[in-house]
Amino acid sequence: MKVTSVATTFPESDTYRERHLPAAIMRADDAATPPLWTTQYPFPLGRTLALPNADGTGYQDLPPGYTPESPTTFDYTPHGLSFSDNYNLAFPTLIPSSSCPRAYAHGLGFPSSMSSMPNSYPPSAYLLEPQRPQEVLDIPNMSTSSQLPQMQLNDDFEDPVPRAEWKEHPTYSQMQSSEDSGLRSAPQDAPSMGHSDVKIECLGDDAVDKEQPYAQLIYRALMEAPGHTMILRDIYNWFKENTDKAADKETKGWQNSIRHNLSMNGAFEKVDQPGDETKKGFLWKLTEEAIREGVKSTTRYRSKQPNKRGHRSGHPQPQRQISGAKGGQASKRSAKLRRSNRMNGFYANPRSVPPDGPYSPGYESAFDIGIPLSTSPYYTSDSDSGQSIDLGGIGGYSPGSPTAPVHSYPASSHEPLVPNGFHVILPIDPQEPLFYDDTPSNTSSPPADEPLTPSSVGDWETENGYPTVTPYIFDDYNPNYRESLH
DNA sequence: CTATGTAAACAAC
DNA sequence: GTTGTTTACATAG
Numbered sequence: 001m002k003v004t005s006v007a008t009t010f011p012e013s014d015t016y017r018e019r020h021l022p023a024a025i026m027r028a029d030d031a032a033t034p035p036l037w038t039t040q041y042p043f044p045l046g047r048t049l050a051l052p053n054a055d056g057t058g059y060q061d062l063p064p065g066y067t068p069e070s071p072t073t074f075d076y077t078p079h080g081l082s083f084s085d086n087y088n089l090a091f092p093t094l095i096p097s098s099s100c101p102r103a104y105a106h107g108l109g110f111p112s113s114m115s116s117m118p119n120s121y122p123p124s125a126y127l128l129e130p131q132r133p134q135e136v137l138d139i140p141n142m143s144t145s146s147q148l149p150q151m152q153l154n155d156d157f158e159d160p161v162p163r164a165e166w167k168e169h170p171t172y173s174q175m176q177s178s179e180d181s182g183l184r185s186a187p188q189d190a191p192s193m194g195h196s197d198v199k200i201e202c203l204g205d206d207a208v209d210k211e212q213p214y215a216q217l218i219y220r221a222l223m224e225a226p227g228h229t230m231i232l233r234d235i236y237n238w239f240k241e242n243t244d245k246a247a248d249k250e251t252k253g254w255q256n257s258i259r260h261n262l263s264m265n266g267a268f269e270k271v272d273q274p275g276d277e278t279k280k281g282f283l284w285k286l287t288e289e290a291i292r293e294g295v296k297s298t299t300r301y302r303s304k305q306p307n308k309r310g311h312r313s314g315h316p317q318p319q320r321q322i323s324g325a326k327g328g329q330a331s332k333r334s335a336k337l338r339r340s341n342r343m344n345g346f347y348a349n350p351r352s353v354p355p356d357g358p359y360s361p362g363y364e365s366a367f368d369i370g371i372p373l374s375t376s377p378y379y380t381s382d383s384d385s386g387q388s389i390d391l392g393g394i395g396g397y398s399p400g401s402p403t404a405p406v407h408s409y410p411a412s413s414h415e416p417l418v419p420n421g422f423h424v425i426l427p428i429d430p431q432e433p434l435f436y437d438d439t440p441s442n443t444s445s446p447p448a449d450e451p452l453t454p455s456s457v458g459d460w461e462t463e464n465g466y467p468t469v470t471p472y473i474f475d476d477y478n479p480n481y482r483e484s485l486h
Numbered sequence: 487c488t489a490t491g492t493a494a495a496c497a498a499c
Numbered sequence: 500g501t502t503g504t505t506t507a508c509a510t511a512g
Contacts, residue, residue: 098510107504211492253492260492263504269505280499299489 013096067260087474214254216263218268219286228286229271235284267295343401 221238222228230238235258246253260267267290270282379471 215490256493257491258500259503260505261490263502297489298491 001433212243213298214245214257215265215267215295215298218258218261218265218284219255219290222268222284222286222293228291229283231283232262232281265295265298266290 064391217239218235221235221242224238225234236246236255239254239258245257262284267287267289268284271285272282359480
């Protein structure tokens with residue numbers, strides 16, 4: 001498999017660059033004249049590539065002969081698995097969509113019926129560039145690409161609309177024609193090339209990010225980051241450069257909101273920052289689940305407090321909490337408890353619940369084997385059993401490489417690795433719908449927002465001997481079930 | 487009621 | 500002052 005380059009957008013922050021970019025790349029990036037990318041695989045100008053080592057501890061050297069002026073095509077088969085395979089596995093379904101990730105929010109590019117808020121923000125809804133196969137793959141392999149719904153991988157967000165309807169949608173036709181045209185070599189055929197470009201392409205104004213929730217934006221930021229990790233400061237910077245949240249006000253509210261979302265949304269986890277880092281804070285990282293399935297609303301991670309709106313006085317209560325009720329030590333304790341519970345087994349993945357049950361003695365504590373310090377509450381409240389499926393955590397954290405954590409998931413030499421550090425998780429049955437109705441069912445079906453366990457042979461969970469039935473847990477807002485791990 | 491944004495209390499550094 | 504956690508409240512839909 002040939003890879004011309006890996007394009008991603010990096011925040012301009014120096015600290016970020018220093019942390020994530022190899023010197024050579026930084027130099028290339030700094031080149032006054034943007035590199036000329038092959039016409040076949042156009043890439044964002046001024047941006048460059050960073051191929052993580054297979055072990056995730058660093059970055060590969062640029063291919064021999066590479067220069068900013070004459071980028072070369074080189075082979076890159078870190079795990080003997082073609083990228084098309086990766087994509088194929090990771091994005092098994094044909095999803096039409098516009099190139100605008102926010103279409104759902106704006107109602108652009110889709111029928112109004114498709115604008116309903118998804119249960120989660122699927123990865124590709126924000127994977128604007130990083131996982132776009134056209135930018136990574138050597139398309140000429142038509143046999144492969146024919147299997148691969150590459151064009152549809154662009155931003156397949158949760159789509160409740162039957163596929164039959166997709167075909168009637170303009171966007172779909174557009175994609176079809178694009179597909180028919182063969183190589184998407186023409187610039188106009190190429191999907192959005194960079195995050196900032198996307199904004200322009202989609203709406204042509206800065207209003208784009210205004211309506212995108214923080215969780216999504218953070219997700220995007222992290223998706224663009226090597227190893228899907230960033231420190232808070234860089235996330236701030238990313239927001240400054242890519243959103244209008246920061247520009248809107250001079251207040252610090254947006255930063256608070258970012259922190260709030262990082263803390264409260266289970267899609268984000270923090271990993272320790274070993275080494276000589278700024279020692280200021282943690283690295284924030286996307287969970288594997290988030291990478292796979294996207295962000296879910298932060299709301300669902302919030303504690304289930306009774307809605308007191310009915311009898312509210314109209315202004316904040318003078319002393320709405322006792323000391324330690326929130327934040328601080330008590331918070332940390334509870335977080336730790338949750339973490340412990342989580343690590344205690346079934347926190348991680350409902351589908352990874354050991355046969356003996358979540359509290360099975362033999363169930364190894366992921367927390368003890370060096371995993372992300374994931375305090376992000378994939379949970380509801382302290383009384384919650386704190387479930388989450390942070391499989392990425394289990395064995396997914398490489399303490400020695402904060403900038404490129406190894407996502408050994410599933411642990412295998414065939415672990416698919418996308419050049420920019422994305423480890424594509426795949427065991428999704430091609431027949432399996434990407435998204436599900438979130439309506440709690442009165443039947444035995446799993447929580448609706450939970451992807452159904454693939455029933456096909458070869459399902460990794462099955463291989464692990466774990467049950468494929470997701471236990472019911474109670475969701476914050478739905479007493480009928482609890483979301484397992486998100 | 488849900489999703490989201492925001493303010494703020496607090497603790498630890 | 501920054502970072503992270505958590506609660507509370509406001510608001511739009």
